[in-house]
Each structure stands twice: as C-alpha cells, then as structure tokens.
Amino acid sequence: MNDTTFHEIISRYHSPSGRTLGILRDIQIQEGYIPRELLNRVSVELNEPVSRLYSLVTFYSFFSLHPVGEHMITVCMGTPCHVRGAEKILETLQSLLQLSGESKDGKYSQTTQDNMFTVEIARCFGACSMAPVLHVDGDLYGYVTPEKIPDILSRYGWKGTGISQSENRSDAR
Amino acid sequence: MTEGPKMVTVTINKSQYRAEEGETMLSVAMRNGIDIPHLCYEESLDPYGACRLCMVDHVTCGKRTMMTACTMRAKEGLEIMTDTPEIVKYRSTLFELYLSQAPKSDVIKKMAARYGVTKTRFLKKIVHDDPLGGKCILCGLCVRVCDEIMGGSAIGFINRGPSTVVNTPFFDENPACLGCGTCAKVCPTHAIEIEDQGDTRVMKSWSGTRIKLQECPDCGQYFVPKAMLEEIQSIPDPGIIDELKTLCPACRAKEIAKSVFKSTFQGSVYHG
C-alpha cells in the first residue's frame, strides 16, 4: 500500500468512535490481509500500542494476518446453511482444492499450494434464503450443491481433475 | 469524630460487618477472614469479574441471585451468602474447568483441593509448547498491570474464545517491554518465567524478550532494567535519586519501585 492510499484511509475517520476498526477494515479490504508493516504504521498514526492492535486483529474474524490467495472463497456456516448442507460444501472444497480442515488459532483459513484460492468460513452472510451460500471474491452463489462447485471454481481459473469431481458426486446426497 | 468514608453494615453468612460504602464485598470478606476464592482480583485495578470463583449469593427480599463478590459494592443492608449448596456446586465445576485448563499449576491444585476438588472430569489441556507452562488461567492481571499501571503495553490477549493466549504481538521479542517484571509479580499461578542472565533479563514467557540491565557502579551487581532506570532518573525530582544513593543495589531497586509506583500500584519491582 502506498503512502497516499494509507493516508487517505486514515483521513476517512475524523471521530475516534469506530476509527480503529474502520481503518483496519479498510486495510483488510484493500490488501486482503493486514500486513505487519501496516499494523506498525497504524500504531504510530493512532498512538496505539502494537499489542492492542494485534489483539484486535486476532480477536475479530474479519481480519487476517496472512496473505491470501488470488481468489477468496468464503463459505457461509450460518444455521440455515448448516441444515441445508454447508458442511458438505466445505468438505467438497477442501477435497477439490486439497486443503486441510485444521485451524490453529480458531479462524479457519487455508490457501492452496499454487496460491490460487483461499478458503475461509463465515458465520452468516445474511443471505439465508438461498442457503447454502458461498462468496467468491464478492460474488454470491446461492443454492450451492457439491456438484456445482467444480463449475464455480472453474470460473476462477481452476483446472481440476475429473477424478475428484466424480468422487464427490458419488457421496453427494 | 473525623471525616471519613461513610460506613455501612453488611451481612455475610448471617453475621454483620462494618464496611466502607462502595467497597467491594470481596475486600470486606477478605478483611474479616471470610474465605472467598478468587484469581483475577487485584486491589489496584478495577474489578474485572473474569475468574467467576468469587460468586456469592446476593440475598434480596428472600430471593437469591448469584453475583461476583469482586464487582459487588457494599451498601447499607446488603446481604450475601458465600457457601450455599448452589455456590459450592458451581464453584466445584469451575475448579474442574481450571484443573483441566492449567494442569501444571500447583496453585490451582492446592486451591481446588481446599474446596474439596481434587480431580477433573474434563480432558486436560496438552501443554507441551506453552510459553506459560500450562499454568495460565487467563485472568488478565499481567496484561492489565502492564497496560494500565506500567504503561508498557508489551503484552496482550491474542485470539479469542478457547484459543485465547497472552503474549507479545506476533509472538516476537517486544522492545516495548520495560522488563519490570510486574506481570510475574501479579500472576496468581506463577506462570510467567523471567530469568536474569548476567547483564540481560530474559522474559522467557514473552517470546524471549531481552532487556539490558544496569550495573551498579559500586558492587557490580545488575539490578534494574537500564531503560527503566533512565526513565526514573528523568523524573524531575532529584531528591529520590540522592536519597537512594546510600542504599545497596537490592534495596535501591526496591525503593525506586516503591517510591515511583507506590501511589498507583502496591506491588514492587521484580528482581532476581
């Protein structure tokens, strides 16, 4: 992020109410994550200790401290999505993109080896009527089924093998 | 009669006690030798209410509601019960949770045993690479003294929920650490490890942050973090420094700490 963008973001917030999280949110949206160097700059700019900012970015799930892949896939895990099979969607993504299901710090975020995709989960987009739903780079897909996932992924340049597709087709309800 | 705080009468376990109005009920009980377990309370800080061990029954019009004694303020006629069967039941489950969270803490083991809890039904936390040695119960005292009293803000809570830990940002050495060791002093479970190695203090629990110590020009002992001493010396009150010149390093360290922080904080500077 260049100086101009950084200062433009800082200058959007005049009042202290909502400023810290607002600035961090804008950085997250702009960069896709919170680079350590920017966190240090925000610390200087707002006169807030780095430890407090670090607490914030690890507390709130909107922030990520690690660079993400080219395309960001967010799977909604809200209740309606859950009862309509969100877990299957996540499992299918994990198997197609060969990602592990682990999360170390309580936030699920996994990036493919080729850095093409990052998969994250969200608590609820509020698009419950179309459950299950997922986002890819801000495009919302509703009524998702495991069968539809290869097609969605290929719109973003995924060149998966047919094997994993048929495997998933067989265990889809 | 001298002007003082307004005194009130409160009832604890059916006995009456005098208390200052607004004083926490935990402090009233402690002063009168009534045992209420607690882990996150520290007189010099605002009540935090996180450890939940000091929950007592608050009796109003025959009705009981559970509240933490550390956040309950004394007022005329206030009545609490500290050992009802409900309190004992909930407290026991809480102790079990503590035993599973901090399986290496002798303090927790002893405290739980005092209340009759010697084992836990819950899975014990695996602690092999925990910088706090499986003893931290996340009471937050270290974070709060570092931030609110010492002004260092070197450590903080990281993550949330069951993933919460206390450490330095990015789990890296933090130059903001003063090396004062107050965190270790207030830690109720002695989880924080600090070691002085020659002219360096190593904050082992805080990502190995290293702090340069000041050597005593007289006897050669390292006695206080350099940066901290410089800061203290910059306080425009040479009286303190002059007076301390006559003391040995160990006592000097103690006295510096006392005179500077007495007004706000009752602990003393960590040494050795």
Add this chain to the structure above:
Amino acid sequence: MTGFVGPIETPEDLSKVREIGLSKLLNRPRIAVGLSTCGIAVGGERLFARLKEIISSGGYNIALVRVGCIGFCKEEPIVNITIPGKPLVILHQVSENDAEAIVNAVLKGGVPDEKVLCKVSSWDHITRTIIYGTGFEQIPDYHDIPFFSRQTKVILRDAGFINPEDIDEYIAVGGYQAFVSAVSSRTPEEVIDIVKQSDLRGRGGAGFPAGLKWEITREAKGHLKYIVCNADEGDPGAYMNRNEMESDPHMLIEGLLIGAYAIGTSDALIYIRAEYPLAIERLRKAIDQAREYGLVGENILGTGFSCDIQLATGAGAFVCGESTALAASIEGKTGRPRPRPPRLTDKGIWGRPTDLNNVETFCNVPVILTRGAEWYRGIGAKGNTGTKVFSLVGKVENVGMVEVPLGTTLDTIVSEIGNGGAGGKSVKAVQTGGPSGGCIPARLFDTPVDFEHLNEAGSMMGSGGIVVMDEDTNMVDIARYFINFATSESCGKCVPCREGLKHTLLILNKVMAGKGTAADLEMLESLSDTIQATSLCGLGQTAPNPVLTTLKYFREEYEALISEGT
C-alpha cells in the same frame, strides 16, 4: 437524482419534495427490480443491466430503478411494474431473458402475463397511502397470495416499493414527516411519552421498553450522550436488519433522529457488521442525502437541534451484540464484555451515557409518531405490541422475510405463511433466537410468538431468526452446531464460557461419533447449568439453551446415538 435543491427549511419544503417523489413513483411507466443482497445473488443485477440496455437503446420513456426486497425470497428475482393509473404488478422469478418481454409489455401498457405473481391497487405505507390505480382484473390481488395475506407490514412498509437510494421516494410515502413535526412542534418529553405509551419493546431480543430506556438516558447525568443503533445482526439465520437497511435506510435514519432529539444528543452512531457491504453503502448514501436536505447536521429546520450520524463498522464478532462489548468495539477495543452495572445508559461509549437500540426498534418510531400510540397498541398483543419481522429459513417451503403481529402462533408462521416443510417433508422443530435460543418441537407450535411465551418454551425471541428443521435434521447435530458457534464466538474472558463451552463441544462430538455414555449426558446437563449460572455476559448465560432444549424435547435422539455406540 434528487430534484429539490438545498436544505429543507420548512414543512412546506417537505411537501414540495413529496410531490417530486410522488411523480417519480406514479407519473411514468416504471420498472423496479428488487435488488437487495439476495436479489443480486440470484441474477438481479444482470437483469437490471439488460433492462437498462434495452430501455436506453430504444430511448423509451420508462423509468428503471432499484428497489429493496419485498421479502418473498423464494420467488426472487422480483420485479415491480407501474403503469400510470393501473395497479402495481409484482413479477416473480424473472431472469435477464425476460427483460425484452417486460419492456415490450410495458410499452403497450401491459405486463408479461407468464411472470405475474400479483397486483397491488393501493399500498398502505402507514405514513401515507399510495393509490396506484385500477385494472388488470385477471391478475390475483396481493392479498390473495397466502404468503402475503397473513402478514402485517409495519416495519417492511416500504420495502420493495421505493428506491432506497432516493430520499425523495421515502419522503413521497410520508417519510421524515414524523421527524419534522417532532422537532418543530413537540418537546422531547412528549416524544418519549408517546413511545412509552405505545408499549414498544426493544427488538434486539431482551424486549426492554424502548421509551423507558430513552427516558433513563435523557435523565442520566452528563452533558454529552450517545444514541447508538445496534445493526450488528449476528444471529446466524437472521437477516431482517440487513433487509431493512438495504430496502429502506431512511426509515432507520428517521427513527434514529427522533431518538436523538428525544434523548437530547447530537451524536448518533450506527454500529453495523462488516459482512453487510451493501447495507453500509446504502446507509452512507442515505445519510449523505439527508445531510444535503438539512435533515442531518447543524440546526435542523432552524430549530436549534443538531444531530450528526456516523457509521461504525464491526469486524466479525458475534459477542459485539452484547451492549458493553459493542461499546468497547466502537472505542476500538476487543469486544470483551464487562460486568454490569454500570449500564450503558450510565456509562457507555467513552464513559458517556449511551442509549442502544436495535434497528427495528428505531424503524417503528416514525409510524408510532405518525399514527399515535393507541393505533400502535392495536397491533399485536397486550404487553407485546406491534409487529416483528422474522426471517423464515431452513427447511421450509416459502423461505422469506415475514412480518406478523406479536402473538401470532408458530403454526401460522411455519404452516400457513411458510407452507410447511420444504419439498413436502414434515417439520420437526424450529429454532428461534439464534445461538442463544432453543429448539421448539412441532407439538408446541401453538406457542404464540412473543417475548414471554418463547422464554417459557426454553427459547427466546432473539433478533428474529426462525430456522425450520425437518424430519431429516438430527437435533444433536443442531445442538453441536450451536455450541460450536458459541465456542468460537466466545470472547474468552470468563472461564465458564471459554472452557465450559469447549468441553461441552468435546462431549457433543463424542456423542455424535457414537462414543457417548449416559454419564456424558449427565455431564452435559451439569456443565450447561454451570455455564448458564456463572458466565459473565449473555452469550455464555444463554449459549447452553440449544443443548438444554434438545435434551428436553428430543432426548431420544441423544439416547439413540448412545445405544448405537454401546
């Protein structure tokens, strides 16, 4: 976009704007595409773009606008057509391929028959009635559609009808009238009194009387105060507030302004979750438009009353719906609740007295002031006045946004409005109140939906999500789902919530894996009891509810898993 220039300074100016807005709604053929987040997701934007292309290339005299969502999510994308003098016609399941047919029909003064859902001859916006016209005899009326006929639209009065990005249209349907007359002809005390008399209860979940909260904040010591709208809709399965803000942002702003006037503050804040980018954008626009018209800012209508509205965004933490955590979050801290008292009304944001109300609470205020407390009390039940918007989701046939008077039974909502289980399956239970709520079995569907009755059933109102479960849903899995949610959303401050929920989850995993024992069920119960009784804030105190209600109503499902395992 707006036709009136400069600030509104008198009630007459407001009338002028109203005329401008009315002409936009009625004076020329108009195609309105429902474009809330879900409408966009099912292809609404592509449809809009196609319509735009056809209309502009043909140079046709047809207005094309974005509107919010009428709530019948299952039938989206939804399009409204207005031909001057004729009823407004609602089209359903429209795709970009239908664009041509729509435009052609409108050019002939008609509608594409195969896409028609129903017609609206006149619409009661409550703050004003809009008469569209007569005709289209063959088209069923809005009130003939079962999904709509059992609903009472008070909060969703404008949703799907007006352009949320055009303040003139909000003013056309009677918007800002309540605020303008409040600041120019009523005292703050009178405003509070009307809200108190309406018996309006907070729609955030706890149901605290809204007027009383305003009065307490007004009387709290301190010169500087805050009024805050809680738009951090965190319950999974609840999206009413998103829809309200996306469809009718000025309704919220007007309610907030009236609240600010009543409390006596010029600092208003909307705390909104970061996951709602479209709602944030539309609110920003709406605040800017209101500022341009002088309805927000300094010396509003020359009355001496000033009020600015700021947006503060959350960053993904369910616990920030808790009032003290929300205040901490606005101050730029982690959302860890602190013990109460002191309450926010005494010591809120930056230590100043703070009034905090839910989006929907504010949305009710303009109509209460316009139509009076007595009119409002006529809706709903005694002690539970007014309507509530629910998101009816999960395994139900008619998924959507449903607004009914409080006291309506679950059966009416699920069976009549929702038309029962999706795909004809039988409904087993509903989950209300989000992670804090509980599961209510079908045999208790005669429960009236109000604050007290839901509590009695072991659940709660929460913000208004109703998730339907059918015969295929495993209730132990549902309990585990919610505990998993609560565990990862716990702030981690107090031990019963942080550690207790973690162990509850471990036990539920064990039971789901078929490795549970009877002792595990006992442990679940005692742990749930402890978490409920000893947690610091509402999150922990209510988090065991899904476990406790499923153990109570569906114990056989737990036992089946246990006997399978042994």
